[in-house]
Amino acid sequence: MRLLLIEDDAVIAHELMLRWHAVGWAVQACSSLAAADAVCAQDATGDGFDLIVLDLGLPDGDGVHWLARWRLRNRLTPVIVLTARDRVADRILGLNSGADDYLVKPFDPDELDARIDALQRRSLSSRGEFLQFGRIRWLGDEGRAYIDNAALELMPREFEVLGLLMVRAPRMLSKRSLIDTLAQRNIEVGDSAAEVYVSRLRRKLTESGATIRTLRGFGYVLELTSNAAPHR
Amino acid sequence: MKSPLRTQWLTRDLLVRLLFPLLVIVAATAALGTYTAKRLTDRVFDRWLLDAAHSVASLVKFDQGQAALDLPLIAQTILLYDDNDLTFFSVSQGERLLAGRKGLPASGTGALTYRRGLTFETLFDGKPVRIARVDLNETGAHSVTVLVAETQLKRQRSTQELLVVFWPMAVLFFAAAGAIVLAVRGTVRPLELIAVRWSERSHTSLQAISDQDVPRELLPFAAALNDLLARIREMLARERQFAATAAHQLRTPLAGLQLGLARAAKAPDIASARAVILELSQSTQRTARLVQQLLALGTLDPEIRSGLDFRRHDLVALAQDVGAVHADQALSKAIHLELIAPPQPVWAFVIPDLIAEALGNLIDNAVRYTPKGGRVVVEVLSNPLLVRVSDSGPGIDKLERQSVFERFVRGRLAQGEGSGLGLAIVRDIAALHGAVVSLCDSEWGGTAITIAFADRGGVGEP
Numbered sequence: 001m002r003l004l005l006i007e008d009d010a011v012i013a014h015e016l017m018l019r020w021h022a023v024g025w026a027v028q029a030c031s032s033l034a035a036a037d038a039v040c041a042q043d044a045t046g047d048g049f050d051l052i053v054l055d056l057g058l059p060d061g062d063g064v065h066w067l068a069r070w071r072l073r074n075r076l077t078p079v080i081v082l083t084a085r086d087r088v089a090d091r092i093l094g095l096n097s098g099a100d101d102y103l104v105k106p107f108d109p110d111e112l113d114a115r116i117d118a119l120q121r122r123s124l125s126s127r128g129e130f131l132q133f134g135r136i137r138w139l140g141d142e143g144r145a146y147i148d149n150a151a152l153e154l155m156p157r158e159f160e161v162l163g164l165l166m167v168r169a170p171r172m173l174s175k176r177s178l179i180d181t182l183a184q185r186n187i188e189v190g191d192s193a194a195e196v197y198v199s200r201l202r203r204k205l206t207e208s209g210a211t212i213r214t215l216r217g218f219g220y221v222l223e224l225t226s227n228a229a230p231h232r
Numbered sequence: 233m234k235s236p237l238r239t240q241w242l243t244r245d246l247l248v249r250l251l252f253p254l255l256v257i258v259a260a261t262a263a264l265g266t267y268t269a270k271r272l273t274d275r276v277f278d279r280w281l282l283d284a285a286h287s288v289a290s291l292v293k294f295d296q297g298q299a300a301l302d303l304p305l306i307a308q309t310i311l312l313y314d315d316n317d318l319t320f321f322s323v324s325q326g327e328r329l330l331a332g333r334k335g336l337p338a339s340g341t342g343a344l345t346y347r348r349g350l351t352f353e354t355l356f357d358g359k360p361v362r363i364a365r366v367d368l369n370e371t372g373a374h375s376v377t378v379l380v381a382e383t384q385l386k387r388q389r390s391t392q393e394l395l396v397v398f399w400p401m402a403v404l405f406f407a408a409a410g411a412i413v414l415a416v417r418g419t420v421r422p423l424e425l426i427a428v429r430w431s432e433r434s435h436t437s438l439q440a441i442s443d444q445d446v447p448r449e450l451l452p453f454a455a456a457l458n459d460l461l462a463r464i465r466e467m468l469a470r471e472r473q474f475a476a477t478a479a480h481q482l483r484t485p486l487a488g489l490q491l492g493l494a495r496a497a498k499a500p501d502i503a504s505a506r507a508v509i510l511e512l513s514q515s516t517q518r519t520a521r522l523v524q525q526l527l528a529l530g531t532l533d534p535e536i537r538s539g540l541d542f543r544r545h546d547l548v549a550l551a552q553d554v555g556a557v558h559a560d561q562a563l564s565k566a567i568h569l570e571l572i573a574p575p576q577p578v579w580a581f582v583i584p585d586l587i588a589e590a591l592g593n594l595i596d597n598a599v600r601y602t603p604k605g606g607r608v609v610v611e612v613l614s615n616p617l618l619v620r621v622s623d624s625g626p627g628i629d630k631l632e633r634q635s636v637f638e639r640f641v642r643g644r645l646a647q648g649e650g651s652g653l654g655l656a657i658v659r660d661i662a663a664l665h666g667a668v669v670s671l672c673d674s675e676w677g678g679t680a681i682t683i684a685f686a687d688r689g690g691v692g693e694p
Contacts, residue, residue, distance in 0.1 A: 086524035088592030089585035092553040106516050172559035176552060191575065217571020217610070218555040221563060 001120065002048065005029045006036045006063070007055040007082065012105075016053070019109060032060045049077055051119060053112075054099070056083040064097050071098040078119040082107070122167040131166045134210045134224050138166050147208045157187060158201045161194075165201075165212060165222040174219035242423070246416045251409055258405045262398055269394035274362075277387050278344060278351040281364035284311060285349060285380040288321060289366045292330075297373035299325045311380075316389075320356065320381040326374045336379045338365065359383050426450065430457065438465045478526050485519040525653040528589055529660065545584040546577035547612045547619060554591045555610060562599050562608060569599070573612040580617055580685055582665055587683075590661040591619060593654040594681050598623035607676060617685040624676035633671050658683070 003020060007013045008031045020027045028049070030036040052070075056063035067079060081099040083090070094102040100122070101115045121131060131138040137146045138159075145152045145162055154162065164181055165173055175194060182189050189197070198220055202212045213221045288311065293300050301323050312319045322332035340354030340363065349366040356363075361381040368376040422445075430441055440458040443451055492512040499505035551571055562569040580587075591610070598608040602625035611620040628636055637659040655669075658681070662669045667685045674680035 086520065087528065087585065088554055088557060088588040091557045092588060095556065096553075104520070106520050108513065170563065172556065172563060174552065174556045174559070176556075215555070215559060215562070215569045215571075217573055218552060218559060218569060221559075 001025045001050045003027045003116075004036065004039065004049040004052045006031075006033070006052065006058065006066075008032060008058050009055070012055075012082075016109070016112075019113075031058075033058050033063070033066045034060050036066070050123070051116060052077055052079045053116075054079055054081050056081060056085060056094070064093065067098050076123070078123050080112070080115055080119065082112075118167070118171070131163065133166045133169050133222060134208065136162075136166065136205070136208050136210055138163055147205075152204060152208075154201070154204065155197075157182075157189070158197050158204070160185065160187065161197045161201055165220060169222040170224075172215055172219045172221045175217075176219075178219065243416055243420045246420070247413060250412045250416070254405065254408055254412070258401060261401065265398055266395060269397075270391050273387050273390040273394065274344070277362065277382075277390075278346065278364065281351060281362065281380050281382055282346060282349050282366070284319075284321070285364040285366040285378045287311070288323060288380065289368050289376070289378045292323065292368055292376050292378070294370045294373055297370075299323075299330060299368075299370070299373065299376045301330045303331055314382070314386075316385045317383045318359070319383075320361075320379075322379045323376065324379075325376045330376070332379075336363065336381055338377060338379065353384075356381055362387070422447065423450070430454075438468070474529075481522060481526075482519065485515050485522070488515050489519075522653070525593075525657060528657050529653060542581050542583055544579050545582055545587075547580050547582075547587070547617075548573045548576075548578050550584060550588055551591060551610050551612050551619065554588050554595060557592065558595045558599060561596070565599065565602070566605050567599055567602055568605075568607045569595075569610075570608075571610045571612070573610075574614060578612050578614040578617070581687065582685075586661045586664065587619075590658045590683065591621070593658050594621035594683075597621075597654050598625065598679070601625040602678065606678075609674075617687060618682050620680055620682040622674035622676070622680035623678040624674065625678040627673060627678050628671065636671070637669065655681075 003025050005013060005016060005027055007016070007029065010031075013029050013031070017027050017029060028039055030039055054063045054067060058066075063081065063083070067081070070079070078100040079098065080101045080103065081094045081097075082103050082105060083094065084105045085091075085094075086104045091102055091104070100119050103112055103115065130140060135148050136152075139145065140163070143156070143159060145154055145159060160182060161178065164178060175191070179189060179191070179194055182194075198212055198214070205211060209225055210222055211225050213223055215221065288301075288303070291301055291303055291307075293302065311321065320333045320336060322334065322336040323330040336356060337354045340352035343350055343352040349364055351362060351364045353360065353362055355361070361383050363379055363381040366378045368378065370376075426446060433439070433441055438461050440461055441454060443454045443458075446454050489512055492508055492515065496505045496508040496512070499508060548571075551573060555569060555571055559569060595608065595610065598621050602608055602623045606624040608624075609620075609622045611618075611622070613620070637655045659669050662683050665685060667683050670682050670684065672680050672682075
């Protein structure tokens with residue numbers, strides 16, 4: 001995997017490079033937005049990096065603005081934002097600014113790796129590859145999902161929703177990002193339609209060893225039944 | 233106030249504004265006076281000259297067109313006698329000189345026409361003279377011109393004597409100017425002294441300045457300065473107390489970290505050292521959270537809150553965003569997090585960032601203190617307009633319900649984590665919005681904290 005790390009703190013950059021080199025990832029580190037622009041300019045193909053880790057408080061500008069510019073150029077490369085800004089409003093801004101994920105310093109490096117893995121899964125699925133969660137397998141190319149080897153009877157929209165849930169699992173897929181992502185794929189659904197797809201999908205997954213939990217008003221989580229918390 | 237330069241400018245402005253008009257008035261009066269004096273003497277002496285010319289003219293006789301003058305010597309002597317000035321005369325008919333000096337000019341500059349003749353100025357014999365001219369016309373004869381010239385010594389003396397009247401005026405001018413300068417200096421001087429006194433004081437102490445000996449016009453300045461000093465004193469006191477508490481609060485987790493590190497260093501094997509290190513990483517998270525909350529409290533300082541702007545914002549969307557930020561935390565404890573809100577937006581006039589912070593603190597507290605598998609419910613209501621976070625946690629003892637909103641006070645049941653700042657932040661943010669925070673038991677025996685806004689929310693489209 002090719003990673004672009006934009007971080008001006010030498011200690012953090014060094015630690016992350018050591019860590020990622022050890023697992024065999026190719027990391028290009030930049031300590032300023034200008035350096036990042038230079039690296040990206042050389043990269044004529046555009047999406048040459050599989051993932052970008054971006055610090056917000058950089059010496060030559062605000063990473064949020066850089067991210068907005070990056071997204072304007074239609075780059076689909078997933079971006080994880082790292083920052084020392086911890087106000088709730090900053091976190092919301094980070095999530096709504098085009099970042100795919102958001103971690104606040106100090107962070108647990110294992111957590112960062114887990115998030116990178118999750119984003120990798122997501123970008124694989126958008127390229128039509130496959131996802132696995134528990135006994136469920138989701139094949140983008142085929143447009144079909146399986147429990148073990150038995151095919152699941154899914155409507156196309158239920159299939160899309162399942163993919164989104166599996167990509168986020170075991171974290172929450174917010175209702176808003178579910179609706180927004182479907183809209184990006186030209187599937188217009190309202191609030192109640194989204195609930196309908198999720199509840200139909202939940203019924204079809206009863207034998208799968210996984211279940212969809214609703215965080216009412218907030219969103220949905222796909223979780224393994226054995227780990228699921230007892231419902232009240 | 234502090235800069236003496238300003239006071240100097242004030243002096244200069246005052247002086248310029250008072251002295252310049254005085255100078256203009258005096259100069260105009262003097263010019264007008266000089267002009268009038270000169271004109272007056274000219275007229276008086278011109279009439280004498282004309283009188284002389286007429287008396288000479290009265291002696292001219294015509295005989296068949298030929299003019300003749302019978303001027304006895306004694307009369308000529310009387311005519312020409314003068315103590316100071318030289319007097320000349322001539323009587324001529326055409327080119328023919330009948331009597332007197334030859335070559336007296338018949339015209340010149342500065343001519344004045346009188347009923348009985350005209351006067352003008354010119355040079356004669358290299359001396360400036362004033363000449364009166366009278367023309368005699370007899371039918372059938374060439375006109376006879378009588379010229380009487382006089383040097384101007386008397387006139388100049390008379391003018392000068394008249395100008396003496398202006399000397400007192402000049403003296404008056406300098407006296408008035410002096411008085412003005414002294415008055416301005418005298419008025420501004422106390423200002424400078426007060427400025428110096430105030431400036432010296434505020435360098436050494438922030439105590440209020442006394443308004444004794446302060447001129448009435450300066451009392452508002454003294455009051456404003458005292459007001460500012462009072463606010464600075466208050467701010468500094470708060471800042472000092474805040475810094476002291478913050479330092480203490482930050483030192484505590486550092487001490488824990490140090491103890492842990494010492495324990496890890498002495499651990500018999502790597503496995504037990506690793507266990508200690510894992511514990512310690514939680515302590516860093518806790519410290520980071522404390523720092524964030526201290527910062528949040530800092531931004532709530534009333535002295536700097538003027539920069540914040542209220543906006544109409546949808547509280548439901550806000551609650552969804554804040555909930556999404558805390559969803560991972562809730563999921564990791566298998567806590568059932570839910571939002572109860574109307575399907576339409578609920579509009580409120582708020583500072584969205586701060587309400588997000590307050591709501592984030594409430595959800596964070598609820599998730600933190602609610603046992604695994606418990607329940608945290610966020611509610612947004614439009615009428616009455618409120619936001620509420622309820623949990624199934626241990627609840628807060630009735631006796632502690634007031635004090636938990638104080639800074640650095642933690643509930644008795646709150647173990648380990650928590651800075652004791654979260655609810656103080658919520659209280660401050662609510663106060664900033666004119667909202668009321670209340671705490672009661674939740675449906676599930678835990679805590680329910682409500683932020684009730686004063687105004688009514690709008691539902692539906694903005």
